[in-house]
Amino acid sequence: MAAEEFFLDNQLCFRLYTASRLLTQAYHPLLSAKGLTYPQYLVLLVLWEKDAQPVNDIAKRLMLETNTVTPLIKRMEAEGILNRRKGEKDARQMIVSLTPKGKRLQNELRDVPATVGSAVLCKEVTPESVPGLFVALDGIIGQLSKSKLANP
Amino acid sequence: MAAEEFFLDNQLCFRLYTASRLLTQAYHPLLSAKGLTYPQYLVLLVLWEKDAQPVNDIAKRLMLETNTVTPLIKRMEAEGILNRRKGEKDARQMIVSLTPKGKRLQNELRDVPATVGSAVLCKEVTPESVPGLFVALDGIIGQLSKSKLANP
């Protein structure tokens, strides 16, 4: 029993899970000041890069299911951050576009990336070491999204 | 506009968030076969290390709030995986203990760590590179939990 594979401290997933939660919490005071959640902020990141996208493209970009993104976007629509309209070419699609308020938020939140970025810096995480961390995380993401495509 | 700080691909948090979700999904078929969720599995990891702990100790170990852990534990109690009893020394505490079923699960799930572990291995993530990844993630967790203690 008590095999070391089961030790919590040996678990990669628990570390990712905890780091993700804590870093999301670091965004919280900055985002809630503008009435946003972190997943809503992610949707804004996608739309700031390219406005007027169908729900499916946003979901794919964030690697989320549409049944997660749809209600999320509806809440943002209720807040006047974006609007949804039926696609003209394809009537099944819902095209999501930023409102002026949604566009203004990019400027109002301009300090968020640097603020959160500096909050994680420490002996073990430096501007020099972050690219290596990105490679590892991208490897995990690529590997797991691959096996997901294989068993859809 | 479109400042590169806002590019989704530059975001550490998004990578952690995605890697965490995908890796949790990799546990799903293995755990749901035994009627468990990933956070419930984490509670089992804690109790397998040391049985009969108060809710607060479990929550601290997982870096979760008690208002997350309490309902989670209650669901596990309803499944007959563990039981709760009032602390004798401190009547405020609820001591959580494994049932025989909860103890048996350790053996039934013995292949889970290796199965999930092998699922993430790839060019960028090797047995040799994982310790370095642990250091970085522990750095992030340590840094963020520190600043959390400062502003309670």
Added chain:
DNA sequence: TATATTTGCATCGTGAACGATATAAACAAA
């Protein structure tokens, strides 16, 4: 000892995540 504060747990409300399922539009095949 009486009162105030802290601590441990629980309840409530909101917003994700996601599996399962539904619905309508687009497209393919018969």
Added chain:
DNA sequence: TTTGTTTATATCGTTCACGATGCAAATATA
């Protein structure tokens, strides 16, 4: 053209996460 399949989105139910708040037991302070 009719039928079948795929695609895009939405709905529903369950389980986290977590901020806010409540309550009772323990502890500190007056």
